[in-house]
Amino acid sequence: MYYGTPDPPELENLPSGDGSSDMGGSMGVPNRTDDRLEADHKLYQRLIDSGFTGLGSELMAIRLSEYASPVLQRWISNGKIYQECGRVRRPVRPTWAELEYLDQHPEEIEYLVKDTVAEAWVLFRRCAVRGENAWEPTKGTSLTTYFVGTCKLAFQTIFRGWQREMKPRLTESRDSETYAELSADIDLEQQVVSEIIAAEMLDDLPGHIREIITLRLQGRTYTEIAEITGRKSARAVEAELKRYRDKRRGREGGS
Secondary structure: OOOOOOOOOOHHHOOOOOOOOOOOOOOOOOOOOHHHHHHHHHHHHHHHHOOOOOHHHHHHHHHHHHHHHHHHHHHHHHOHHHHHHHHOOOOOOOEHHHHHHHHHOHHHHHHHHHHHHHHHHHHHHHHHHHOOOOOOHHHOOOHHHHHHHHHHHHHHHHHHHHHHHHHHHOOOOOOOOEHHHHHHHHHHHHHHHHHHHHHOOHHHOOHHHHHHHHHHHOOOOHHHHHHHHOOOOHHHHHHHHHHHHHHHHHHHHHO
């Protein structure tokens, strides 16, 4: 499964080096020491001179892949990748159904990671050989951090290809809801839970609602609650809470 295209993403967004680190900057990984930068620069220049062919190129690809893959894995799993792509003007807008599917199928995240790294490597080599927005160690950004930034640009192409392939499989009614709308839903869900708890003591709640709220207070996600309680999906759990909230409001309005 590979969704890359022969055309690279826009090159003006590549992180040629702004000194930000990955532990406190936009990418999440600390910069290397000056010695590391110098050693990487020498190797990088040799690879450019050789046209990125041979064993040196293969070893570089392995090193960058081993570094970037766990970063991408974590970002896709926790949703941070969508924010990161927006920061480099390569927006990605997953639907609710897609997010839920990725949450339930971690192997799909692995495919996305592998394809993104492969696409990023193509872009990385192309920029290096052409000298366009190539890595510049004098700006303080490590080679590995630069490559993670390249992965951000590549992710949009890969994810959109994945979306096209997955669309026939995802038939959930909220398939068109975007991640931005999902964020609003999370705030609404917190409001629903707070309203219910404020109106009634936990012990006074109906059993099925008390079960859900107790698990939410323990930090469980909707997906986890659905699995624990045998409900159909995360959306079914959320809908059950909202129905109860609306029903309680109706009783209060009629009293």
